[in-house]
Amino acid sequence: MSKKNRVIVSGENIEIVSDNSNAPSIETKENNSRRDFIKVAVAAGVGVCAVGTPICAGTRMVLAPGFQESQAGQFYPLTTINALTEKPQKFAIVDSKRDAWTTLPDQKIGSLFVRKVGSEVSAFHALCPHAGCMIQIGTKKNPKTGNEEEMFYCPCHAAHFRFDGTRLDGVSPRDLDSLEVKIENGNVFVKFENFTFGIAEKRT
């Protein structure tokens, strides 16, 4: 005997009736709706991820906005103002790192330099604005004067910067990226954020 199913739409109720006596004869609208929803949801998810990873990545960003926010734009305590010197000192920024599924505590998320001249404290991101290599401190020939002196330099493409962050030659499209500093009760806080490499404008 062949199995014959028919669908009856009656008002708001949908019934599936089968002439196979071994099969359930009636399913409620609630069961059908739940099953249909799952089928549609799975199909939609597979379809979206199949046609474009960027869409899935975008979804992740919407679901986990903290992933972006925790990486930038907040003040971190570094040291006391009395511990600072005219020669820049390097500090690591440690914070939790979060991806779509996990949060890893105590991860190094960046580095910066801080110095004090008189009572003025300044801070600079430790990544080169040209292409993001780690800035170093060392004795180099000043391309302006030809004198050997201590300065910031980038080992990747030989960019040089004064300790106040200004460029000494033209490889980098802009000066070192300064960071906002605040002093509270003798403690130094720096707002750490990342900027776009390779462009003249300083922007996040």
Ligand code: FES
């Ligand atoms: S990355 Fe620093 S000069 Fe190119």
